[in-house]
Amino acid sequence: MKIDRVCVECNSTETKMGEFKGYGALFKKKAVITNSPVDACFCLNCGYILFLKVRNPENFI
Numbered sequence: 001m002k003i004d005r006v007c008v009e010c011n012s013t014e015t016k017m018g019e020f021k022g023y024g025a026l027f028k029k030k031a032v033i034t035n036s037p038v039d040a041c042f043c044l045n046c047g048y049i050l051f052l053k054v055r056n057p058e059n060f061i
């Protein structure tokens with residue numbers, strides 16, 4: 001599955017996925033345990049983050 005993503009800052013199509021985990025995970029408000037890693041897609045050329053995505057949104061329902 002290859003989706004063409006173009007950086008809005010430098011028009012590069014070289015993007016990579018990364019993730020925020022551990023202390024960088026997104027936590028549910030006032031919850032200590034409920035959290036989810038957050039995937040980030042960023043531009044390899046300039047570092048601009050194209051989008052962030054919560055991996056387990058169902059955890060927050």
Ligand SMILES: [Zn+2]
Pocket residue numbers: 007008009010011012043044045046047048
């Ligand atoms: Zn860029």
